[in-house]
Amino acid sequence: MSEVVLEVDGVHTYIGQHHILQGVxxxxxxxxxxxxxxxxxxxxxxxxxxxxxxxxPARGGVRVEGRAVDRMAPxxxxxLGVGFxxxxxxxxxxxxxxxxxxxxxxxDDTEHRERLRRMLxxxxxxxxxxxxxxxxxxxxxxxxxxxxxxxVNPQRLLLIDEPSKGLAPIMVExxxxxxxxxxxxxxxxxxxxxxxxxxVLADRFFLIDDGxxxxxxxxxxxxxxxxxxxxxxxx
Amino acid sequence: MRAGPSTGPGAFRARPRPRWSDPTVxxxxxxxxxxxxxxxxxxxxxxxxxxxKIAIFGTLVASYDVVIGYTGIVSxxxxxxxxxxxxxxxxxxxxxGAPTYGNxxxxxxxxxxxxxxxxxxxxxxxxxxxxxxxxxxxxxxAEFAGILAVQWSALTGGEDGLSPKxxxxxxxxxxxxRLLGVPVTGKLVTYYAVLVLCTALFLLMARxxxxxxxxxxxxxxxxxxxxEALGVPTFVLQIVSSTFASMVAATAGGAYLIWVRYVxxxxxxxxxxxxxxxxxxxxxxxxTLWGGLIGAAVLLTxxxxxxxxxxxxxxxxxxxxxxxLTARWLLIFGILFIVVxxxxxxxxxxxxxxALRRRPGRVPGDRS
Amino acid sequence: MKRAAPALALVALALSPLLGMEPRVYLTLTVAGLAMGMLIxxxxxxxxxxxxxxxxxxxxxxxxxxxxxxxxxxAVVLLNGWTGWAESPSVLLNALSLLAALAAxxLVALALxxxxxxVIIKPVYGQHMFQILITLGATIVLEELIRxxxxxxxxxxxxxxxxxxxxxxxxxxxxxxxxxAIGLGLAVYAGMLALLHRTRVGLIVRAGVESGEMVQVxxxxxxxxxxxxxxxxxxxxxxxxLMWAVFRQSVSPAMGGEQLIFxxxxxxxxxxxxxxxxxxxxxxxxxxxxxxxxLFPKTALGVNMALMVLVLLVRPTGLFGAAR
Numbered sequence: 037m038s039e040v041v042l043e044v045d046g047v048h049t050y051i052g053q054h055h056i057l058q059g060v061x062x063x064x065x066x067x068x069x070x071x072x073x074x075x076x077x078x079x080x081x082x083x084x085x086x087x088x089x090x091x092x093p094a095r096g097g098v099r100v101e102g103r104a105v106d107r108m109a110p111x112x113x114x115x116l117g118v119g120f121x122x123x124x125x126x127x128x129x130x131x132x133x134x135x136x137x138x139x140x141x142x143x144d145d146t147e148h149r150e151r152l153r154r155m156l157x158x159x160x161x162x163x164x165x166x167x168x169x170x171x172x173x174x175x176x177x178x179x180x181x182x183x184x185x186x187x188v189n190p191q192r193l194l195l196i197d198e199p200s201k202g203l204a205p206i207m208v209e210x211x212x213x214x215x216x217x218x219x220x221x222x223x224x225x226x227x228x229x230x231x232x233x234x235x236v237l238a239d240r241f242f243l244i245d246d247g248x249x250x251x252x253x254x255x256x257x258x259x260x261x262x263x264x265x266x267x268x269x270x271x
Numbered sequence: 272m273r274a275g276p277s278t279g280p281g282a283f284r285a286r287p288r289p290r291w292s293d294p295t296v297x298x299x300x301x302x303x304x305x306x307x308x309x310x311x312x313x314x315x316x317x318x319x320x321x322x323x324k325i326a327i328f329g330t331l332v333a334s335y336d337v338v339i340g341y342t343g344i345v346s347x348x349x350x351x352x353x354x355x356x357x358x359x360x361x362x363x364x365x366x367x368g369a370p371t372y373g374n375x376x377x378x379x380x381x382x383x384x385x386x387x388x389x390x391x392x393x394x395x396x397x398x399x400x401x402x403x404x405x406x407x408x409x410x411x412x413a414e415f416a417g418i419l420a421v422q423w424s425a426l427t428g429g430e431d432g433l434s435p436k437x438x439x440x441x442x443x444x445x446x447x448x449r450l451l452g453v454p455v456t457g458k459l460v461t462y463y464a465v466l467v468l469c470t471a472l473f474l475l476m477a478r479x480x481x482x483x484x485x486x487x488x489x490x491x492x493x494x495x496x497x498x499e500a501l502g503v504p505t506f507v508l509q510i511v512s513s514t515f516a517s518m519v520a521a522t523a524g525g526a527y528l529i530w531v532r533y534v535x536x537x538x539x540x541x542x543x544x545x546x547x548x549x550x551x552x553x554x555x556x557x558x559t560l561w562g563g564l565i566g567a568a569v570l571l572t573x574x575x576x577x578x579x580x581x582x583x584x585x586x587x588x589x590x591x592x593x594x595x596l597t598a599r600w601l602l603i604f605g606i607l608f609i610v611v612x613x614x615x616x617x618x619x620x621x622x623x624x625x626a627l628r629r630r631p632g633r634v635p636g637d638r639s
Numbered sequence: 640m641k642r643a644a645p646a647l648a649l650v651a652l653a654l655s656p657l658l659g660m661e662p663r664v665y666l667t668l669t670v671a672g673l674a675m676g677m678l679i680x681x682x683x684x685x686x687x688x689x690x691x692x693x694x695x696x697x698x699x700x701x702x703x704x705x706x707x708x709x710x711x712x713x714a715v716v717l718l719n720g721w722t723g724w725a726e727s728p729s730v731l732l733n734a735l736s737l738l739a740a741l742a743a744x745x746l747v748a749l750a751l752x753x754x755x756x757x758v759i760i761k762p763v764y765g766q767h768m769f770q771i772l773i774t775l776g777a778t779i780v781l782e783e784l785i786r787x788x789x790x791x792x793x794x795x796x797x798x799x800x801x802x803x804x805x806x807x808x809x810x811x812x813x814x815x816x817x818x819x820a821i822g823l824g825l826a827v828y829a830g831m832l833a834l835l836h837r838t839r840v841g842l843i844v845r846a847g848v849e850s851g852e853m854v855q856v857x858x859x860x861x862x863x864x865x866x867x868x869x870x871x872x873x874x875x876x877x878x879x880x881l882m883w884a885v886f887r888q889s890v891s892p893a894m895g896g897e898q899l900i901f902x903x904x905x906x907x908x909x910x911x912x913x914x915x916x917x918x919x920x921x922x923x924x925x926x927x928x929x930x931x932x933x934l935f936p937k938t939a940l941g942v943n944m945a946l947m948v949l950v951l952l953v954r955p956t957g958l959f960g961a962a963r
Contacts, residue, residue: 052494088856111856126850139843407907557768609759609776612773613773
């Protein structure tokens with residue numbers, strides 16, 4: 037088995053008074069896609085936000101490549117090589133596509149600019165609208181931009197939260213293709229409600245319910261288990 | 272540093288009736304007794320003046336606490352309503368011939384009405400914007416009101432202000448015999464009238480914050496989105512709350528006027544009053560209502576005592592800098608302000624309640 | 640077209656009084672209005688960036704205005720005492736003394752700004768009420784310190800000779816100070832736009848105005864940018880204060896507080912986080928104040944309030960503000 041890139045260990049996170057995560061544990065291994073699934077409100081986004089440092093766990097730990105990150109600030113975690121594509125993409129609407137990509141660069145040097153050029157080549161739509169305001173892009177294009185942004189830096193780990201949300205089916209196809217193209221470059225932790233998409237991309241799954249990890253295993257096992265799907269995903 | 276008491280399982284439970292074994296009820300009665308007894312027991316005018324001003328400003332600060340602590344709206348216009356109330360009573364007493372009880376009452380009514388109207392209007396078109404905007408807008412209005420008061424001197428007497436006479440039993444010349452060995456002057460009658468008024472206002476506010484309306488407001492304060500999701504008409508309630516609070520402030524302003532018998536822009540309407548209110552509410556504790564009384568007591572007593580700090584300059588060798596330092600006691604005020612906000616954001620009462628709540632054996636939601 | 644609307648409104652506003660008054664008066668008022676607008680812009684631009692990026696209610700901004708003025712004042716007075724530069728008829732020496740004053744104001748403001756942000760404001764991020772209270776406390780302290788160090792009374796600001804007086808342009812008297820103020824304001828505006836749109840720092844700040852969280856997630860220590868923006872805003876306020884002192888030829892401890900209310904109105908009108916917005920808003924406020932003050936003196940401030948209310952009703956996020 038390949039090495040563990042991300043370890044989330046018995047994490048409890050509070051938002052204000054609310055005990056949202058009540059013991060989430062998961063791991064993501066190198067060069068694999070791990071998917072985090074669960075009902076609405078189960079705590080998937082909160083888990084992602086805890087990993088990237090926007091929230092700090094009250095209990096438990098988060099380790100990236102063996103290094104404890106649960107007390108670090110988001111920018112420090114990002115600099116370790118952790119990319120985050122939030123729900124809703126997090127695009128800067130008043131900046132141009134090009135500026136969005138440039139903001140994402142940790143450093144303005146040749147390596148990063150080269151990666152930027154590569155991203156534009158990989159996503160021709162973005163190249164075409166390079167100097168347009170990012171707010172004018174379609175939903176699908178915004179999602180592409182969000183992913184391209186993440187890859188402007190070399191990434192050890194990429195966190196993606198519900199990328200297919202609100203996208204038309206044809207766009208989801210493009211999205212899957214794009215993720216497939218970059219999947220081997222990094223370790224991906226994906227939150228996705230779209231089961232078909234998860235099925236195609238993911239190698240392992242973690243199910244969370246009510247803020248707790250309830251099941252894990254190879255993706256094939258989840259696909260085959262109708263009872264599990266019904267109970268925790270309602271499908 | 273969250274403002275106001277936290278929501279707990281008991282947040283939406285009805286408040287238990289005050290039990291006579293509840294110590295805070297006794298504390299409040301004691302405070303009332305002290306203020307009531309002041310003019311009869313202590314011959315110094317400064318002491319009685321201080322006592323009744325504590326009552327008046329305590330009421331004003333409590334009304335501000337309703338807005339800031341219980342509804343969660345940061346406003347800078349509150350002192351403005353105090354000024355409206357004071358000016359309304361002053362004008363009704365002074366500008367329409369000889370002062371009568373009718374005019375006095377009219378003044379209070381007009382003051383409350385105008386304040387309610389202004390608060391309602393400001394709320395109606397400003398509460399929908401971000402909190403930052405609302406704070407700045409209320410500040411702009413307060414400044415505007417102050418400048419208006421100065422410039423519209425035909426009505427307001429400009430910077431010199433107004434000094435109306437009071438009618439009947441409140442008049443300076445009134446002589447009603449003696450009470451417990453103390454001469455019953457107009458001033459004494461006014462004292463008790465103001466005290467009764469302030470007590471009534473306090474009880475009204477206390478009722479307001481525990482009513483279903485008050486509870487709903489606290490829910491809005493703690494999590495506006497959640498309250499809206501629960502179907503609470505947040506916008507309307509916020510307007511109701513700020514209107515109510517402005518009317519209380521206006522009435523307190525009227526009370527101030529009849530005690531001091533003088534009003535001018537700086538003493539009743541200006542930014543200095545607002546700053547005082549802010550400091551008092553912080554010292555007393557935001558979201559505690561009664562903290563207003565404590566805050567007023569601390570600040571007003573300090574004001575009385577601190578200027579005498581000048582004597583310290585002699586101790587420090589009488590150098591020019593030392594003299595300037597102690598003459599500028601406002602500097603100490605400002606530093607105190609910052610220190611209190613940093614280290615005691617919950618104020619006296621808030622910190623006390625927090626400490627009590629942590630004690631074992633307390634039932635959650637038991638708010639005493 | 641929608642973006643151009645506020646600018647067009649401004650131009651319309653600027654031209655409207657021509658209908659009611661004679662050109663010479665109009666010109667004087669317009670110059671004065673633009674100058675006042677520029678000074679307010681200096682204060683408001685810093686304030687709007689601080690609000691927009693840091694979501695901080697900075698009521699201490701007025702104190703920095705005052706401190707800038709006083710720092711410049713001291714610089715000029717000291718320099719004058721040693722070298723008499725301000726009193727000399729040489730334009731070069733006058734300019735140098737003004738530059739010295741500017742440098743003093745900016746340096747003092749930068750230092751104060753950094754200290755304020757790190758010590759006073761950082762602990763209260765995200766808590767608006769405490770920000771208001773604490774910055775108010777800081778204002779009181781700073782204002783009192785001015786009274787202690789420089790004395791509580793208004794003082795005369797020595798203005799270099801070549802800056803005083805006026806030019807005679809086609810039979811119209813045009814005062815020099817306002818024109819210099821307008822030039823300075825335009826230079827600052829151009830500089831800020833360049834900073835925001837052509838530098839990496841500016842890019843990150845603009846992104847941060849939209850979402851501080853996302854900027855952090857992209858690996859930038861947003862707090863460093865906060866400090867930088869706060870310091871810059873403070874320096875701008877200080878320059879505004881210095882120019883105001885030159886304009887009025889006096890300094891007073893409370894000068895900052897009086898101007899702060901205008902700055903707030905402008906920030907509301909222009910929109911949080913928009914430098915262009917604060918320029919347009921400031922010019923509107925400056926012009927309307929001067930026109931109205933001439934025509935109906937008592938209602939001048941009221942007009943600005945009305946303007947603010949109007950903008951709030953029509954576009955609550957401000958003329959150039961991003962809907963958030």
